Amino acid sequence: METFDPAELPELLKLYYRRLFPYAQYYRWLNYGGVIKNYFQHREFSFTLKDDIYIRYQSFNNQSDLEKEMQKMNPYKIDIGAVYSHRPNQHNTVKLGAFQAQEKELVFDIDMTDYDDVRRCCSSADICSKCWTLMTMAIRIIDRALKEDFGFKHRLWVYSGRRGVHCWVCDESVRKLSSAVRSGIVEYLSLVKGGQDVKKKVHLSEKIHPFVSKSINIIKKYFEEYALVDQDILENKESWDKILALVPETIHEKLQQNFQKCHNSLQRWEYLKQGINCQDNTKNDKCGPWLEWEIMLQYCFPRLDINVSKGINHLLKSPFSVHPKTGRISVPIDLQKVDQFDPFTVPTISSICRELDAISINDEGREGNEAESDIKHRTRDYKKTSLAPYIKVFEQFLENLDKSRKGELLKKSDLQKDF
Amino acid sequence: MQFSGGKRKKLRLTGDQRTASYPHSLQFYLEPPSESISLIEFESLAIDRVKLLKTVENLGVSYVKGTEPYQSKLENEIRKLKFSFRENLEDEYEPRRKDHISHFILRLAYCQSEDLRRWFIQQEMDLLRFRFSILPKDKIQNFLKDSHLHFEAISDEEKSLREPEILASSPSLNGSKMELESESVCKIPFADALDLFRGRKVYLEGGFAYVPLRDIVAIVLNEFRAKLSKALALTARSLPAVQSDERLQPLLNHLSHSYTGQDYSTQKNAGKISLDQIDSLSTKSFPPCMRQLHKALRDNHHLRHGGRMQYGLFLKGIGLTLEQALQFWKQEFIRGKMDPDKFDKGYSYNIRHSFGKEGKRTDYTPFSCLKIILTNPPSQGDYHGCPFRHSDPELLKQKLQSYKISPGGIHQVDDCGFSLSHPNQFFFESQRILSGNKDIRKESIQPETPQPKPSVQKAKDASSALACLNSSLEMDMEGLEDYFSE
Numbered sequence: 001m002e003t004f005d006p007a008e009l010p011e012l013l014k015l016y017y018r019r020l021f022p023y024a025q026y027y028r029w030l031n032y033g034g035v036i037k038n039y040f041q042h043r044e045f046s047f048t049l050k051d052d053i054y055i056r057y058q059s060f061n062n063q064s065d066l067e068k069e070m071q072k073m074n075p076y077k078i079d080i081g082a083v084y085s086h087r088p089n090q091h092n093t094v095k096l097g098a099f100q101a102q103e104k105e106l107v108f109d110i111d112m113t114d115y116d117d118v119r120r121c122c123s124s125a126d127i128c129s130k131c132w133t134l135m136t137m138a139i140r141i142i143d144r145a146l147k148e149d150f151g152f153k154h155r156l157w158v159y160s161g162r163r164g165v166h167c168w169v170c171d172e173s174v175r176k177l178s179s180a181v182r183s184g185i186v187e188y189l190s191l192v193k194g195g196q197d198v199k200k201k202v203h204l205s206e207k208i209h210p211f212v213s214k215s216i217n218i219i220k221k222y223f224e225e226y227a228l229v230d231q232d233i234l235e236n237k238e239s240w241d242k243i244l245a246l247v248p249e250t251i252h253e254k255l256q257q258n259f260q261k262c263h264n265s266l267q268r269w270e271y272l273k274q275g276i277n278c279q280d281n282t283k284n285d286k287c288g289p290w291l292e293w294e295i296m297l298q299y300c301f302p303r304l305d306i307n308v309s310k311g312i313n314h315l316l317k318s319p320f321s322v323h324p325k326t327g328r329i330s331v332p333i334d335l336q337k338v339d340q341f342d343p344f345t346v347p348t349i350s351s352i353c354r355e356l357d358a359i360s361i362n363d364e365g366r367e368g369n370e371a372e373s374d375i376k377h378r379t380r381d382y383k384k385t386s387l388a389p390y391i392k393v394f395e396q397f398l399e400n401l402d403k404s405r406k407g408e409l410l411k412k413s414d415l416q417k418d419f
Numbered sequence: 420m421q422f423s424g425g426k427r428k429k430l431r432l433t434g435d436q437r438t439a440s441y442p443h444s445l446q447f448y449l450e451p452p453s454e455s456i457s458l459i460e461f462e463s464l465a466i467d468r469v470k471l472l473k474t475v476e477n478l479g480v481s482y483v484k485g486t487e488p489y490q491s492k493l494e495n496e497i498r499k500l501k502f503s504f505r506e507n508l509e510d511e512y513e514p515r516r517k518d519h520i521s522h523f524i525l526r527l528a529y530c531q532s533e534d535l536r537r538w539f540i541q542q543e544m545d546l547l548r549f550r551f552s553i554l555p556k557d558k559i560q561n562f563l564k565d566s567h568l569h570f571e572a573i574s575d576e577e578k579s580l581r582e583p584e585i586l587a588s589s590p591s592l593n594g595s596k597m598e599l600e601s602e603s604v605c606k607i608p609f610a611d612a613l614d615l616f617r618g619r620k621v622y623l624e625g626g627f628a629y630v631p632l633r634d635i636v637a638i639v640l641n642e643f644r645a646k647l648s649k650a651l652a653l654t655a656r657s658l659p660a661v662q663s664d665e666r667l668q669p670l671l672n673h674l675s676h677s678y679t680g681q682d683y684s685t686q687k688n689a690g691k692i693s694l695d696q697i698d699s700l701s702t703k704s705f706p707p708c709m710r711q712l713h714k715a716l717r718d719n720h721h722l723r724h725g726g727r728m729q730y731g732l733f734l735k736g737i738g739l740t741l742e743q744a745l746q747f748w749k750q751e752f753i754r755g756k757m758d759p760d761k762f763d764k765g766y767s768y769n770i771r772h773s774f775g776k777e778g779k780r781t782d783y784t785p786f787s788c789l790k791i792i793l794t795n796p797p798s799q800g801d802y803h804g805c806p807f808r809h810s811d812p813e814l815l816k817q818k819l820q821s822y823k824i825s826p827g828g829i830h831q832v833d834d835c836g837f838s839l840s841h842p843n844q845f846f847f848e849s850q851r852i853l854s855g856n857k858d859i860r861k862e863s864i865q866p867e868t869p870q871p872k873p874s875v876q877k878a879k880d881a882s883s884a885l886a887c888l889n890s891s892l893e894m895d896m897e898g899l900e901d902y903f904s905e
Binding site for chain 2 (some may be wrong): 148149150151152177180181183184185187188193207208210211212213
């Protein structure tokens, strides 16, 4: 894949918004079946335009209005906000205090920079295949909990375009949740606590809550390959000292000696496990794997930003938005294939525009009427680019939403005895 | 309750709703009463409930909530004041009605400020928690259902299917299979169990929290707190209309002031004490906690932070100026071989801070008894706190003997309550008596002889200790009762 040149963005975006952005599906999502009046019309969007001009409180009347505006403004970045009590683009006309955020999807943002203290391959905005597994584990752990523990059905996971993933939980009841409950959910999902000044960030109690044990079981599947091979966390003294800082001093010396004898992280991990599982001062003098789990969790467990999730009016990058620095499209992630997801194969705006050009040249001769062919083009355009499979994932997500909605309506009409 | 304003002095008593209004011995006070009552009854109901809530407060600091003495004493008080608490065979209507109406009256009085609201909510919650705790198990579900709280108990099969998970999630079960077997587990929507699931203290599955019945109380109480808090905010908004009714306004003011009492924050007495008086004052007019702190300071030439705060603010309250305070503490600390510069650097800032001359310039108020008892318990090497709360009873007895208090007065020390609500109040009243100002009204808390004795003197045995407690409540109520006897 050729490198993306940010200078080309204005031209590329023009093409993207005219021929590739999936407006129909996008509108289908945010309209939520049109069940609630003005739900789409009261939704806030924000646009970041060229030269970092940022405009909030954008709102649109319908799909066509949205299309026209996006094509006109050519936003570099699109964020989605809350559904308000009034049309956001008229919020200045509303009496003070009456303009309120009312509903929004529950969202999560998992960012690779939050793991800088435990990844050795990259730091800050960089990612590579060795550390991407952190995102894979995060998705598995969080998604399992959202689905099994909380019963959330409509969860859309999206690649953020550079160094992380987002999750949008779209169930009807979830969109109505208060800020307090959202915070509570993040708290439930949090295990790694403490900033730079805290060495040991995970402390387990003697009784292990099912959420924790199930998360540990997920991590176990990846730990050897991710931590002991790819990250090689016990490779040398510098790296294993960090782990030793998490275990009682009394065994440091012995472990150092044993580590010297070993050749790789896998062997050292075995010694470490032996050393810590029969420690006198683990939970209530019992022998057990708590310390081992605490280390695994500190190195692998997801780290969430509570501020993103708790605010009903928080704005988050929209799916199918373009990342201005990498050019990558924020595409939905297929949960069935999460282990195979590779951020480096996600299409960039330049690559799909190139693909589109290639197709157009081939198709040029066949269509007559230009206006008609324009629309027809668009409905087939993305299908012939690498964007297609991702839009398919999105459509499956929309199907599920529709099915649920129909089910709910049936239930309601049954209750009202509307036959 | 409709207050049809205007000049009518008395409203006619029309209440004729004995039928089915109060199916349970406790309630969440969701619906306001709708009958008319006389002004006299209005007032007496209000006073009784204030008495009850004050008892709740006092018991809450003297005993661990839920333990036997707490439970039985609270029950006694409720019975004495004729409020509802338990399902009896006798006619339940009157006590329940009284409970209902008095709660709503107090909302009017206690909605007016953040502090009042907080206090009211706290006592009402403790009262509800107590009533809930004595509700027989079979009545609990009926009560919850009638209160529109949907707590479905799951079947035994469903429970055993999830036994390991529930045991691993609910700390209150202590991992005991037996306890789980005998306890109902309710399945409630997770969002209703916020305080449980956020800390992972409950098992979640499919969007439901599997809550053992013993944890339901926490949820119910939280619901109650949230609803009451909202209701008080709403009440505050309609308060001006109520207060414009001149029959009610003085009563409501009285009710709320009988709680807050004086905080001794104004420096009216500033400069009236000289430093060389302090030693003698400490044995004459200081309450035991401050006497103890003063002695420790003189003995050790030092006090830790908790002690410096509690004693330092007390001294401010009795009239020490900032300059005097700086001199006082510095002199003593230097005797302990502290370097004067070190004192200036480390300690004088804090003293100035507590006088409101540094930082955000809050002029800190001297601690009330309740605050001393409830916050920052002393540990090894500390001398602050409340001797009646934080000392070993034997030790306390000995100490009081050394203060030369008559032996008869020291018996059953641990039973005596809070005639006092503020150390500076003790000092103030003691000084008044010593200066010959015989105020009979205050005698129930003040010693009759110049040698100040703590209220312990009254506690000859358990029953007189209760009397002592009651007399203090009487003193608080006195202002109200004076008003009514006019």
